[in-house]
Amino acid sequence: MLENFLSHVRDNVSKKIEQSIGNSNFIEKVMRYTALSKSKMIRAGLIFASAENNKNLSSSSTSTLAASVELIHTYSLIHDDLPCMDDDSLRRGKESSHIKYGEANAILAGDALQSLGYEIICDDNDMNDSCKISAINLLSKACGKSGMVFGQYLDIESESKAISNEEIEKIHSLKTGELIKACVLLGQTGNEDISLTKLLENVGQKIGLAFQITDDILEEVSDEKTLGKNVNSDKRNDKSTYLKVVSLNEAINISQELSQSAISDLEKIKNKRFDMLIELAKYISYRNN
Numbered sequence: 001m002l003e004n005f006l007s008h009v010r011d012n013v014s015k016k017i018e019q020s021i022g023n024s025n026f027i028e029k030v031m032r033y034t035a036l037s038k039s040k041m042i043r044a045g046l047i048f049a050s051a052e053n054n055k056n057l058s059s060s061s062t063s064t065l066a067a068s069v070e071l072i073h074t075y076s077l078i079h080d081d082l083p084c085m086d087d088d089s090l091r092r093g094k095e096s097s098h099i100k101y102g103e104a105n106a107i108l109a110g111d112a113l114q115s116l117g118y119e120i121i122c123d124d125n126d127m128n129d130s131c132k133i134s135a136i137n138l139l140s141k142a143c144g145k146s147g148m149v150f151g152q153y154l155d156i157e158s159e160s161k162a163i164s165n166e167e168i169e170k171i172h173s174l175k176t177g178e179l180i181k182a183c184v185l186l187g188q189t190g191n192e193d194i195s196l197t198k199l200l201e202n203v204g205q206k207i208g209l210a211f212q213i214t215d216d217i218l219e220e221v222s223d224e225k226t227l228g229k230n231v232n233s234d235k236r237n238d239k240s241t242y243l244k245v246v247s248l249n250e251a252i253n254i255s256q257e258l259s260q261s262a263i264s265d266l267e268k269i270k271n272k273r274f275d276m277l278i279e280l281a282k283y284i285s286y287r288n289n
Helices: 001-019 026-035 042-051 059-080 097-101 103-121 129-143 148-157 165-186 195-221 246-268 272-286
Strands: none
Touching: 001 026, 001 042, 001 059, 001 103, 001 129, 026 059, 026 097, 026 103, 026 148, 042 059, 042 097, 042 165, 042 195, 059 103, 059 129, 097 103, 103 129, 103 148, 129 148, 129 165, 148 165, 148 272, 165 195, 195 246, 246 272
């Protein structure tokens, strides 16, 4: 059931991304290279799953928001792979953007993907101005100076240092968790149910942290072919990961406990329209890639 759902999401969002980027110049070619590469699209899936219970958001606008997040997520990956950041040569099973097209073009493509993510929300025909402002505000805060970007800064600053559980949790919650939390909330764009929004914010926070902890685990136990990216970069860069502050088994337990707590929150709603969100919360901690 989940794989069919995600397959539908990937097809839908990939078409939207392809249409949005276009294919008229070289920078668009570089943008398409990573943005249209095979990916899990978990973030897009979270938006679709959350939106199943939101009558205020059309299917077309749901696709817009999902594509926006994937464009912005792709920009972050391209920049994260750069030599000045994590210096990774493999992404989504093929050469990283800067390896394929050079550092300058990779940076420009990342910049363009980020701005396009906001542009397509502005151009959406179904969302009213209030919903567009709300979505852009949510995304910009999740990705900016107090969210993903700050998390990436802390991630770099913590290299080769001993850090506490609280510090690694903060880094992971910012650099990965904030955008995942935003995805759960973006699916509720236009919905003014404050109590539901608060519950879903807590759900998003838990599964966002669980997602990055699972990433740390997989980099330790999996391989490049399965993950489609370098598995030795954290060790090479002496990155701060959960496995530097707790054991492998403890990390697995923490991730699964976070997901189970999120699932318990969702089950309290007793609404079958959130069943797919529950499945995604489960998948995030039990996935193998």
